[in-house]
Every structure is written in C-alpha cells, then in structure tokens.
Amino acid sequence: MRIIGGKLRGKTVNPPAGYKARPTTDFAREGLFNVLDNEYEFEDLKVLDLFGGTGAVAFEFASRGAARVWSVEMARENASFIKTEAKRLGLDNVTMVRDNVFDFLNVCHEKFDIVFADPPYALEGLETIPDKVFSADILHPGCYFILEHGGEHSFVDHPYFRKEKRYGRVHFSFFSKDED
Numbered sequence: 509m510r511i512i513g514g515k516l517r518g519k520t521v522n523p524p525a526g527y528k529a530r531p532t533t534d535f536a537r538e539g540l541f542n543v544l545d546n547e548y549e550f551e552d553l554k555v556l557d558l559f560g561g562t563g564a565v566a567f568e569f570a571s572r573g574a575a576r577v578w579s580v581e582m583a584r585e586n587a588s589f590i591k592t593e594a595k596r597l598g599l600d601n602v603t604m605v606r607d608n609v610f611d612f613l614n615v616c617h618e619k620f621d622i623v624f625a626d627p628p629y630a631l632e633g634l635e636t637i638p639d640k641v642f643s644a645d646i647l648h649p650g651c652y653f654i655l656e657h658g659g660e661h662s663f664v665d666h667p668y669f670r671k672e673k674r675y676g677r678v679h680f681s682f683f684s685k686d687e688d
Contacts (some may be wrong), residue, residue, distance in 0.1 A: 509564050512538045514550075514571030521567060521593055529561035529586050532626055532656060536675035537568060540654070543673055543680075544622075547652075550574050554618065556646065558609045558625035558637075563590035563602075565624055570599040578620075580605045580612050613644040620646055626656040638666055638683050649687040654680055 509531050511519045523529070532540075544550075550572040557566040560581035570577045579602060581587045587606040594602040605612060609625070623641055627634055634657060641653050652670075655663070657679050663669045668683040 509534055509562065511564075511567055511571050512541060513545075513568070514573060516567070516571040516597055516599075519571075519597060521562065521564060521597075523562050523589060527562070527586075527589070528583060530628075531562040531564045533676065533678060536656075536678035536680075537564060539673060539675040540680055541568060541572070548622070553621040554578075556580070556616075556618075556620045556623045558612075558623065558641075559627045560590050560604070561586060561626060563593055565626065566590065566602055567593070567597065567599060569622070569624075570594070570602045571597075575601060577602045578605055578618075579603070580607055580609050582606065582608045610640065613640055613646070616644060616646050618646060619648050621648055621651050623647055623651075623653045624656075625654070629658040629660075635661060635663075638663060638668065638681075642668060642683075642685055647685065650684055653683040655683070656680055 553574040555569045555574045555577045557579040560579035566577045566579040579590050591604040663681040668685045670682045670684050673680045
C-alpha cells in the first residue's frame with residue numbers, strides 16, 4: 509500500500525506476509541481524502557484513528573500535515589508495526605496507543621477534529637460504534653466521525669449521519685454533531 513498525498517506521497521508501507529489486518533484500499537483512501545481535502549485544512553488537525561490496523565489512514569493524515577494523529581490498535585503485532593513504520597517514515601506526529609478501542613473511548617479526555625474508525629467488517633456491535641464515539645464526547649462540534657464499513661450496514665437513520673461515500677465495496681459514513 510502507498511501513501512497517496514502529502515510530504516510522503518508515493519512512499520510504500522508493506523505489512524509482513526500473514527498480517528492480520530485488512531488495509532483500506534488505496535482507491536478508497538484516495539476517494540476519502542479527496543472528500544476531506546475539500547472540507548479541511550490538515551495543518552493543526554488533531555486526528556484519532558480507531559482500529560489502526562496497518563496504520564495506512566493515520567500515516568495519510570500525518571503525511572498531509574495533521575498536527576497530531578493518535579492510532580488506537582489492540583493487537584500487539586499491529587501496534588508494533590504501526591509504531592515501527594511511523595518511526596521509519598519520520599512521522600513524529602503519530603502516537604500509537606495499544607488498547608481496546610472501547611476501553612480507550614471510556615477514558616479518553618481529548619477532543620479531536622476528525623475521528624476515523626475502520627473496525628473489522630464482521631465486528632459484532634459495529635452498528636453501535638457511532639453512538640459510543642458521540643457518548644465519549646471526543647469530537648469538536650461540527651467535526652466528522654467517519655466510519656468505514658461494508659455494504660451490509662446502513663447508518664442513514666442515525667441522528668448524526670451526514671453522508672455516505674462508496675468506493676467499490678468500501679463505504680464511508682460521515683457523522684457530525686453541531687453544538688447543543
């Protein structure tokens with residue numbers, strides 16, 4: 509997989525054979541960041557990447573100039589890979605947090621400009637993730653929570669749902685909550 513844009517555009521990140529995470533495809537990631545490029549200036553953004561997997565999304569945000577990117581990943585091998593690759597790429601703005609995403613949401617006190625989640629598509633309870641993110645109160649008002657998921661899920665009836673973008677079999681649902 510390759511970094512699509514920013515200072516590291518074209519650099520490759522290659523997980524070892526047998527890696528147990530499914531990376532967001534380059535095609536889908538490029539589509540996602542085309543949408544975000546039209547709505548955000550990446551400099552000064554604080555970003556949270558839940559279910560970090562390969563680190564591809566975190567690295568993309570960092571390459572494009574996000575001030576800080578936190579990547580939360582529970583699997584030891586995946587967390588180690590993300591940390592090693594961030595160092596190899598010189599991404600001092602990426603912080604690896606090895607934790608269960610749901611436990612992390614219960615203790616996180618930071619506020620973010622973008623929260624991205626790419627859970628395993630077969631994760632039991634995937635449909636509850638938007639509510640858990642908004643209950644944790646970790647997003648600045650009007651900012652996006654973006655959930656990557658397969659076509660078997662639809663979030664159009666969620667009160668904070670704003671739009672969905674599809675790239676092949678990959679769906680991104682965008683949510684935001686205005687100030688109360």
